[in-house]
Amino acid sequence: MPAPQYATDREPCIPVLFLNGRQEYLGWRDVLLNAHLIQDLALPLPPAASGVLRLLVAMAARVSGLDAQAEGRMTARQWAQRRRDLLKNPAGFDPDAVHDYFDRYIWDLFHPQRPFLQDPRLAAQCEKRAGVNKLVFGRPEGNNLSWLSVHTDTDPQPVPSEQALWHLLIHHYYGAAGQCSARTVDGRSLANAKAGPLRSTLSFHPLGRTLYETLLAGMPKPSRLWPDVEDRCPWEEPLPVPDPDPDPAPDSGPDPDAAPPPVSSPGRLLTGRSRHAVLLIPSADGRQVTDAYLTWATQKKLPALDPYLIHHVHTGRNVTQRHTARPADADRALWRDLDALLLAGDEDGRKRRTGKAGPAYSVQRPDAFTTLNDLPPDLRAALRVRVYGFDQDDKTLNRTWYTALTSPIWPWTQEHDPAAAERIAECRKAAEEIGGHLDTVSKSAWSQVTSPAGAKTGRQPRHLPSWTHTARTLYWPRAETTFWALLDDTARPARAAFTADAVHALRTATRPAIAQHFRAAEAIAHAVADLRGHRP
Incomplete structure (x- = not known):
């Protein structure tokens, strides 16, 4: 039986939405070939889509000539003009350039020497597999209870290979910190991973009318501030040279104390800062993933400013x-x-x-x-x-x-x-300040009502009071409506408008308490007066 294969450049693994409304799964190669006909990505997992978009931007930089190597050939003005010229091309990326790029590298998820975005040495360096439930976000694993999932560790179900690719990307970009499977490198065993480079972040991407425009518009511009090194994505690294003397057993994994290659743009910046190592275990036909190794890749931080984060x-x-x-x-x-x-x-x-x-x-x-x-x-x-x-x-x-x-x-x-722009900033700041003050006065009013008579109430409650939680829930949706209205009505004072929203939210949240607590009406009246008289 042939070895399992899953060539991600050709297998249908990335769902996209075409301009005509048709949704289809494509490989990396076909996504770039059809980028001018695609409206947007259609991945159901937002963190996976965030990773896919970064990979596609790096690939697009290579096939378009707008990558880091362009810095030595053109000025910033020439780079911008080159991008404008590409955006005028209704046929999208050059098919010959796309095929030439993808033909140079290995895209197979299960390749024995270079599985895509994985480390094949984990099979020898890790004693235990993590399990497919550990790979798939949302599934319970270990001793965790199965609250919202039918999956259990006693009967782990395989995951389709295309979905395994999505979760592989989530681990690389948003992976957890802390205890992981032990990995032994150069005789040193470690079982602690560092957080992924995008963990707990909010990612902003310029979105054009087609995916072709999106990739070109969101492409980081080359800069002389980046180190003068060869910029490589993980799949562009040279294959390891076979060891002519494999005895003793190979243990040439990454040194946890060694400094990783410096971050360069766009390849290493967008695709090469993962701190997790993964190795997928396929089914016999390569259509599913049945198990996985999941551990640390480096103990060193790769500092860089991601171009899509505030x-x-x-x-x-x-x-x-x-x-x-x-x-x-x-x-x-x-x-x-x-x-x-x-x-x-x-x-x-x-x-x-x-x-x-x-x-x-x-x-x-x-x-x-x-x-x-x-x-x-x-x-x-x-x-x-x-x-x-x-x-x-x-x-x-x-x-x-x-x-x-x-x-x-x-x-x-x-x-x-x-x-x-200044009006937007003014309104946003006013909404934030009034919202913060609403939290303060609602907490203070709650303490006055619920504390014993004569007790000091200057200290804030340890947990968020129900009044504050409800008032906050009521305030922010009203504040959003007010925010958009204020952009059209530039003469209306922003602070007064948001104060009215805060007063309405506080009164609505505390109305039932007036009939339940003897001192509630007085405390709420003082809180409302404080809101109306608040100044920054």
Whole structure:
């Protein structure tokens, strides 16, 4: 029986939506060949789509000549002109360039020497397999209870190979930190993994009218700031040279104490910063994955600023800790991040995290958005933003993933309409400040009502009171409606509008308590007065 194979460049593994409304699964090669006919990706898992889009941008940079090697051949102006020329091509990427690129590398998920985005040495370096349930996000594994899934570790079910590829990407980009399968390298055994480079982040991608436009619009521009090294994606690395003397047993895995290759763009930046190592175990025909090894790939951090993340810049910190990515929060509406995308540089100003004391920071727009002004005017006017979020903690807890899509927002940017951008920033800041003050006065009112008579109430409650939770839930949807209305009614004061929303939310949330608690009416009246008189 032939060895199992699953060539991801040709097998139907990436779901896409064509312009005519047809949905189809394609391999990497066909996705690029048909990018000008595809409207968008159609992956059902947002973190997998985030990873797929990064891989496709790196591949598109290679086949279009807009990759890191272009820096030595053209100036920034020539690079921008080259991209504009490509965007005018109705036929998309050059088919010969696409085939030439994919014919050079190995894309097979189960190749014995170079399985795609995997490390074949794990079979010898790991004593235990992690199990297919550990590979697939959402399945219970180990001693965890099966709350919302029919899967159990006593009867693990195989996963189709295309879905295994999606979860493989999620582990590479959003993988957990902490205990993992032990891996022995050079006689040293470690069982601790570091968090993936995108863990708990919110990813913003310029979205064109076709996938072809999306890939070119979101492509990071080469810069002389990147190290002068050969930029390689994992599948572009040379195959290992066979050892003529395989005795003793090979143990030439990555040294956990060795520094990894420096990050370069776009290959290593977008595809080569994983800190997890995976090896999939296929079924006999290669159509399914039945088991997997899952462990650490490197113990070293690969610092770099991902071009699709909003970064908070803390100027008072050490240079290696100065930039932190804005975390994903499923409870936070997308419009609250609009000004960070629309304002150039650090025009968002210095501010503090909502509800927390601490050092001030400025906001840095995603680097992929800095070159959008060079795009043709018709594309800029139609450009939207696709958002992928994975709400996680820093270690192992996965809460939920989500995606969102904006309307065309680029005409509102500071470069094109400074007044609109500043109005958006003003309204967003006012909404945040009033929302934070609503939390404070509702907590204080709750403490006054529920504390024994005469007790001191200056200390905030340890847990979020029901009044605060309900008021917050009522406030933010109303605030979003008010936000969009204020963009059209520029003469209306933003603070007064959001204050009215906060007062309505507080009164609605506490109305049942007035009949239940003797002191509730007075405490709520004081809270409402505090809201109306609040000043920054």
